[in-house]
Amino acid sequence: MKKFSVKTSARTEFVDITAEVAEAVTASGVTDGVVTVFIPHTTAGVQINENADPDVMRDIKVVLDEVVPWSNNYWHAEGNTAAHVKAAMMGASAQIIVEDGRMQLGTWQGIYFCEFDGPRQRTVWVKL
Numbered sequence: 001m002k003k004f005s006v007k008t009s010a011r012t013e014f015v016d017i018t019a020e021v022a023e024a025v026t027a028s029g030v031t032d033g034v035v036t037v038f039i040p041h042t043t044a045g046v047q048i049n050e051n052a053d054p055d056v057m058r059d060i061k062v063v064l065d066e067v068v069p070w071s072n073n074y075w076h077a078e079g080n081t082a083a084h085v086k087a088a089m090m091g092a093s094a095q096i097i098v099e100d101g102r103m104q105l106g107t108w109q110g111i112y113f114c115e116f117d118g119p120r121q122r123t124v125w126v127k128l
């Protein structure tokens with residue numbers, strides 16, 4: 001398993017980690033299979049979405065903030081319930097098919113680490 005760090009600088013931030021995952025795929029030597037990207041955190045997640053127009057991720061942030069406000073009638077004493085909910089919505093893992101030694105992502109797809117309780121130092125696990 002390969003691990004790498006992601007340093008976030010805002011409470012909510014989407015970090016394109018496609019290159020780091022691609023590097024892990026190459027380093028593994030696996031030419032045909034599946035790569036799993038796993039986020040070992042409860043207030044961060046991962047999603048595959050458009051990496052051509054950065055406005056898409058900006059708009060996703062706007063929608064998530066609207067649907068899940070930071071303050072509400074939450075009970076969780078740590079005060080970051082919104083981050084837990086958004087992480088649950090994104091999910092903790094993503095799988096991408098690997099063929100001929102390369103991830104088979106769609107033309108406009110990238111892999112995003114989704115921070116919802118930053119800024120923090122985070123970790124991403126990759127397994128083929």
Ligand code: ZN
Binds near residue numbers: 076078079081084
């Ligand atoms: Zn919490």
